[in-house]
Amino acid sequence: METLTIGRAKLTWLNGGVTHMDGGAMFGVVPKPLWSRKYPVNDKNQIELRTDPIVLELDGKKLLIDSGIGNEKLNDKQKRNFGVLEEARLDDSLRQISLTHEEIDGVLMTHLHFDHACGLTKWENGELVPAFPNAKVYTSKIEWDEMKNPNMRSKNTYWESNWKPVEHLVHTFDESIEILPGLQMIHTSGHSNGHSILLFEDGEDVFMHMADLMPTHAHQNVLWALAYDDYPVTSVHEKEKWMKYGYDREAWYVFYHDAHYRALRFNTKGEVVSQIDRKSYSYE
Numbered sequence: 001m002e003t004l005t006i007g008r009a010k011l012t013w014l015n016g017g018v019t020h021m022d023g024g025a026m027f028g029v030v031p032k033p034l035w036s037r038k039y040p041v042n043d044k045n046q047i048e049l050r051t052d053p054i055v056l057e058l059d060g061k062k063l064l065i066d067s068g069i070g071n072e073k074l075n076d077k078q079k080r081n082f083g084v085l086e087e088a089r090l091d092d093s094l095r096q097i098s099l100t101h102e103e104i105d106g107v108l109m110t111h112l113h114f115d116h117a118c119g120l121t122k123w124e125n126g127e128l129v130p131a132f133p134n135a136k137v138y139t140s141k142i143e144w145d146e147m148k149n150p151n152m153r154s155k156n157t158y159w160e161s162n163w164k165p166v167e168h169l170v171h172t173f174d175e176s177i178e179i180l181p182g183l184q185m186i187h188t189s190g191h192s193n194g195h196s197i198l199l200f201e202d203g204e205d206v207f208m209h210m211a212d213l214m215p216t217h218a219h220q221n222v223l224w225a226l227a228y229d230d231y232p233v234t235s236v237h238e239k240e241k242w243m244k245y246g247y248d249r250e251a252w253y254v255f256y257h258d259a260h261y262r263a264l265r266f267n268t269k270g271e272v273v274s275q276i277d278r279k280s281y282s283y284e
Helices: 023-027 076-081 090-096 114-120 140-150 158-171 231-248
Strands: 003-006 009-013 018-022 046-050 054-058 059-066 106-108 121-124 126-132 134-140 170-173 176-180 183-187 196-202 205-209 252-254 261-266 270-277
Touching: 003 205, 003 252, 009 205, 018 023, 023 046, 054 106, 114 121, 121 158, 126 158, 134 140, 134 158, 134 183, 140 158, 140 170, 158 170, 183 231
Parallel strands: 059 106, 106 134, 134 170, 205 252
Antiparallel strands: 003 009, 009 054, 018 046, 054 059, 121 126, 176 183, 183 196, 196 205, 252 261, 261 270
């Protein structure tokens, strides 16, 4: 599996499943001849989007960034509509790095849409239970409140099955929270009203996880917002702010959804200077 060490932090990508979503929806008003040059599309106009959680090992703690698509959480119609050809293999992935679900100390939820939150719960003896029973689940208060009380649009992605079993584990914050020294979750809104990003700074070593403000490398252009975004103008302004912040520090940008790159490092001009490619791997 792919790993990346940035200062005190070690990142390892797990296999959390895959979706195939409409390319037009993923790139909003951007014409297909432009976005399709940057990201491959299939004959159904869908693009491959991984849902791969990232294990973050920092200061003796083991944290998970988002939770994957889960297992047996979607019905056949949902699998077909969302192009789910592969569900999560977190047990296998964690075993390869000698970890268990019980050893995860915290889950950092950038937002709680189904493709990020289905892995928070699992089926056990016919009922849903926390997939990471000893972990604190961090998310913004705005996101958590909407998760529990979705509106007529968001009820299609905020599911009771993903929040009710973990309600006692959830810790919310308002504008930002420092999870560990140098590691922050920062509320941005945009993609969802409660959407957050992650920022880690250890001296000159920096990584950012823009979550669904920049779900793939092809979304680097600050104007390329998703049709799925609840507040696309906010997405554009927040992305502009945080891309500049990262460029100025020559930060790594790490991805949950990208099917081709795990991480890219940009210089002050926004040019790629280092990259971690996603590799195909199998389990013994």
